[in-house]
Amino acid sequence: DQQVKQNSPSLSVQEGRISILNCDxxxxxxxxxxxxxxxPAEGPTFLISISSIKDKNEDGxxxxxxxxxxxxxxxxxxxxxxxxxxVYFCAASANDYKLSFGAGTTVTVRA
Amino acid sequence: SQTxxxxxxxxxxxxxxxxxxxxxxxxTSNPNLYWYRQAAGRGLQLLFYSxxxxxxxxxxxxxxxxxxxxxxxFILSSKKLLLSDSGxxxxxxxxxxxxxxxxxxxxxxx
Numbered sequence: 001d002q003q004v005k006q007n008s009p010s011l012s013v014q015e016g017r018i019s020i021l022n023c024d025x026x027x028x029x030x031x032x033x034x035x036x037x038x039x040p041a042e043g044p045t046f047l048i049s050i051s052s053i054k055d056k057n058e059d060g061x062x063x064x065x066x067x068x069x070x071x072x073x074x075x076x077x078x079x080x081x082x083x084x085x086x087v088y089f090c091a092a093s094a095n096d097y098k099l100s101f102g103a104g105t106t107v108t109v110r111a
Numbered sequence: 112s113q114t115x116x117x118x119x120x121x122x123x124x125x126x127x128x129x130x131x132x133x134x135x136x137x138x139t140s141n142p143n144l145y146w147y148r149q150a151a152g153r154g155l156q157l158l159f160y161s162x163x164x165x166x167x168x169x170x171x172x173x174x175x176x177x178x179x180x181x182x183x184x185f186i187l188s189s190k191k192l193l194l195s196d197s198g199x200x201x202x203x204x205x206x207x208x209x210x211x212x213x214x215x216x217x218x219x220x221x
Contacts, residue, residue: 004154034209043117043201043212044155089154091210098170099210103154 003027004092006102014110019077021105023090026071030092030100035064035075038087038104047088048075080109113138117202117213125221130175130189132216134202137183142204144185146177147212149199161185192220 005024013019021035031052036044050057050064050073057064063076077084090102114137124130136142146158157170159177167177174193178186185202197220202213 006154036210036212041120041199041215041217043203043215044210046209046211049209091155098157098160101155 002103003030004090004100004102006088006090006105008105009103010106010108012108012110013080015082016079019075019080019084019107019109021075021077021088021090021107023073023075023102024071025073025092025100027092027094027100028071029094031095032093033064033066033073034091034093034099035062036089036091036101037084038089044089077107080107082109082111085109113204113211115202115204115211115213117200117216119216120214121217121219123219123221124192126194127191130187130192130196130218132187132200132202132218134185134187134213135183136185136204139183139204139206141182142206144179144183145203145205145210146185146187147201147203149201149215150197155201159187194220196220 003026034049035047037047038044048059048062048064050066055066066073085108087104087106089104091099093099116135145160147155161167161179175189200216203210
């Protein structure tokens with residue numbers, strides 16, 4: 001049962017432009033959302049998170065938006081840089097030990 | 112600061128052979144520990160989690176098992192590997208909701 005879905009397996013964007021990654025979830029009990037970045041052959045690293053009491057969280061070039069009514073969140077990267085090329089995972093938690101992950105979106109930033 | 116170690120980094124094992132992957136965490140006490148698997152083209156699947164020594168919860172039925180002999184040590188094992196066990200195995204720890212992942216082990220079962 002895939003409770004967190006990233007429907008775009010890949011995204012290609014030109015350097016300097018905005019990258020927008022989308023994530024949908026089905027469990028209305030989720031109240032904390034995270035984005036992870038993963039390079040090949042490495043473990044994922046935490047990028048940014050947002051609590052359900054907020055609808056936006058910003059950290060440098062990264063902004064996460066949460067639309068609870070639509071059960072949708074997105075990650076914006078502005079401006080995109082070559083080092084941003086990686087797989088991005090969306091994750092959600094219902095305040096327990098389980099963190100549900102999406103299948104990931106592979107971002108390629110073109111020079 | 113906290114660090115998490117996993118070994119080996121890569122492993123090639125024949126079908127039917129045993130498996131032992133080890134994970135240790137430094138710089139924190141009584142962490143929650145997790146084993147995840149990332150199969151090719153798929154997301155991160157939670158296999159096991161542990162909230163304390165000797166306490167293991169399994170998320171999916173499989174031929175894998177986990178043990179936590181010490182507070183900061185988590186071991187993933189199998190008595191007989193299957194081809195479908197191939198994947199990238201990640202250990203993680205948490206204090207709270209977030210997860211901090213280790214470098215991973217690439218397992219190829221041949």
